[in-house]
Amino acid sequence: MIAAAEAVPEAVVAAAQAAGHPRFVLLDAGPELAQAVQNVLTKPLGFEPEVLALPEGVASAAGLLRGGVGEAFLLPVDLEFGLFAKETLTSVTADLRRAAPGLEVCYDDVSLSHPLLVEAFSEAALQACGDGNVRERRGLLMVASGEGDPASRAGVYGLMRNVWERVAATRGEVAFLRHATPFLRGELERVSREPLEWIVVPAMLERGERFEHLELILADQLRNEPGAAFRLARPPGNHPAIVHWLAQRALDLWRSKRQAEGLRARSAKSRTLAPARQCVARE
Known part of the structure; x- marks a missing residue:
């Protein structure tokens, strides 16, 4: 589970808020799971994030995020997220970099050993x-x-x-x-x-x-x-362990992004002119 001691420092929260609240996108998931993850993330992040669900998977992410700005963190939920799905995800993020220059996209992988x-x-x-x-x-x-x-x-x-x-x-x-x-x-x-x-x-x-x-x-x-x-057996669905598994991945991605930036918020000019970037993380 996510420990309360892992609360994000105020300086990091301020830097993220300056760039706009991030969007966390659950690929191949339903809205109830997204709401549960949002509820868990609010306290450690220090603000209420936007958590979206895309039941159709990664192929629909481009339409959702095209033209967007700020940060988008894509989390595959399908337990069999294999090579072909990863290639599709890579292609979608490349398209987004071209179509949405003000958007930064980060994503991770699925580890069944968690x-x-x-x-x-x-x-x-x-x-x-x-x-x-x-x-x-x-x-x-x-x-x-x-x-x-x-x-x-x-x-x-x-x-x-x-x-x-x-x-x-x-x-x-x-x-x-x-x-x-x-x-x-x-x-x-x-x-x-x-x-x-x-x-x-x-x-x-x-x-x-x-x-x-x-x-x-x-x-x-x-x-x-x-x-x-x-x-x-029944699929676990919104079991607390599943919700915290996704919330921990989202929090790890967000913290990795903040760490990569050196906890420095970009200026308004650089946010407007900088090209979209992509970051990748693994569990």
């Missing part, structure tokens, strides 16, 4: 058990889309291992909806033959199209094998 993500998905797995106990002859099957690049799929495996260790499940496996190895339908058939109850944990934050696809496939499996033991 402890707050692990906490949120571990709680989702435990709640799906009903009795809060995963240890007794239960396996964990984490399901993701898998349509990105190998690095994003490797991140899902890493998240599964961290959650598996956290909840102390007997086994841990991964399956994908849109990648052949391992494909979800085949994995459900294989693990259903084992003497375990399986907790199916979607590597997704919200109940969207991917989650509905997962529900349909799991329902088909249960119709074909009525005795199969599967429990489906």
